[in-house]
Amino acid sequence: MKTRITLLLTLLFFVGNVSFAQQDEECMTKLSIFHEYVKAKNFDAAYQPWMDVRNKCPKYNTAIYIDGEKILDDKIEKASGAEKVNYINDLLKLWDERAVNFPSKTAKGEYAAQACQLMYDNRQLLNKSDSDLYECFNAAYQLDKETFTNPQSLYTYFSLMVDLYDAGKKPAADLFNKYDDVVEKVEDEVKNYSENLNNLVAKEDAGTALTNKEEKFKRYYESYLSAYDQISGSIDQKLGDRANCENLIPLYQKGFEANKGNALWLQRAAGKMSEKDCTDDPLFFKLVHAYHGLSPSAKSAYYLGILKDKEGKISEAISFYEEAIKLETDNFRKADLNNKIGLKLKGRGNYGRARSFFREALRLNPSNGRPYLSIAGMYASSANDCGDTNFNKRAVFWLAADEARQAARVDPTLRSAAAQTAENYMSKAPTKADIFSAGNSGQVVKIGCWIGASVTVPKI
Incomplete structure (x- = not known):
């Protein structure tokens, strides 16, 4: 009896393996078919074999999701009305399936933001409100900030916040906090791509030709830096004069007592007042000294230099600026400080020192x-x-x-x-x-x- 059971289990195992092997062979054949169609941009012909593989072997190969996105993008572009909505929803579903079947190859923030952007681009067709879309982007940002890097999506995220503020649905504090969040994120990405590009620039300056692969990476880094530069200007333009001294000063005065022990709040408040040239107000003095006393840093020393500049104490201002440079340990941010100080000296006509x-x-x-x-x-x-x-x-x-x-x-x-x-x-x-x-x-x-x-x- 025991021998018969063993033989039966062996037979079932063999039949099962044959079945899986046949399925894999079928999926492999159809994957090859739809991939060739996609390469030829014959998306209509690719659709059915792709759907067959997607349904039968969802874990078989990432090409199901990479090529599938192209196929559905084509369907969305050509469709209208309810049919277009169906294809949009299917693309959103495809990204969810990718996250389930290939989690290690699906950056959460990137794909969540991509889904929000797709809904934003089709907001009227999908009947999505600004609040719906903002919450979508905000959830994506909170889910995985590190991979939420797409320049267009970062701008859309902030733009929706401004629209909600203008509609009276978000307070000024939320608007300025989100501005700081997005700007800091953009600065982090610019730092990342700049440092990568710097290595290639240094190689060229040393007289060494870049390899073909390095040339491609250089164009890639330059493309992203150009995109971030463009959206940085767009973000500031969208914020406009909403962050003027008339709005900032009462907001930060109101929040000072509750936040005078919060270094991040003090740094952002002082930074915003510095950006918007609200440094003549006594509140800026309070913010800077509270920040420097709580957390002496490159930024706090730089703001103290601005205060001395305002008092006309130029040599003391320079001392604080130089202290800021010494306190900064990150070369990219240290470069930014040197440039800012150079601009101040240039504005004063001190060209020789500015050039240094x-x-x-x-x-x-x-x-x-x-x-x-x-x-x-x-x-x-x-x-x-x-x-x-x-x-x-x-x-x-x-x-x-x-x-x-x-x-x-x-x-x-x-x-x-x-x-x-x-x-x-x-x-x-x-x-x-x-x-x-x-x-x-x-x-x-x-x-x-x-x-x-x-x-x-x-x-x-």
Whole structure:
């Protein structure tokens, strides 16, 4: 009897394995069929074999979900009305299925935000309110902030908050907190992509050619940095004057006592007042000193420098700015501090010292071209003061153009504007006729005063 049972179990096991093997073979064949159709963009032909594999072997291969998204995107684009709604809902379902069947290959925040964006893009058809959509994005953000990185979705998330604030459904405190959340997230992503790009820029500067793979990564990093740069401007534009001093000061005055022991609240409040130039109000003084006393940091030292600036105590302000740089341990943020301090010195006309801070910012973050443009602008502004002859004054514009070209070379967000700036400076530099008249083709011209640099006259 025992032997018969063993034989029966063996037979069932064998039959089961044959069944699974046949199923796998069928799924493999149909997966190959629909994948080839997808590659040829024949999505209609791909649909049925894809659905067969999706239903029979949902764990067979991630191509079910990667190609399935393309197939359903095509269906959504071509459909309308109820049929389109069905395909949208099926795509949302597909992403849920992917999360169940391939959890390690499905970033929760990324796909949750993607689902919210799909609903937002079809909000009228799906009858979704701003509140519904905001709660969707907020849940995605809370679920997995690390992978909620899509620039468009980050902007949509914040835009919905502004719309709800304007409709009286969200208070000002929630609006400004969400602004800080999203801006900090964008800054984190910019830092990440900039650091990756910096490695490639450093390799190129050392004279080493990038591999094909590195070239692709470089374009990828530059693409995302351009996208984040675009939405940063859009986020600030969407916030507009809602975050003006008239709104910020009473809000933070009201919350100060309850939050004077909350370093994050104090830092954000001081930061927002600094951004919006509300630093003349006594509240800014209270915020900065409370923040620095509670949690001395690079940011608190920088804000103390702003206070000393306002008091006209320039040397003390510089001391605090330099302390901020020493306290900052992250090179990307240290570069940002150097650039901010350089801008303050530039605004005061202290060009020589400003350039030192700009050069340090470039050393720490070589893919940010803004310090190059600032240096170029200072050179151009100093042309009349730093040249001893008319020719040499105009020669300063060669230096300015070279700095602008450097900005265009390293920074994808400035490429077009920096190139145009360089052309503008070149139009003010000596012409071939001027060089011929001066008889100094190929010679080195020394530029004096704070610039203290040399430029070689182009050969004609």
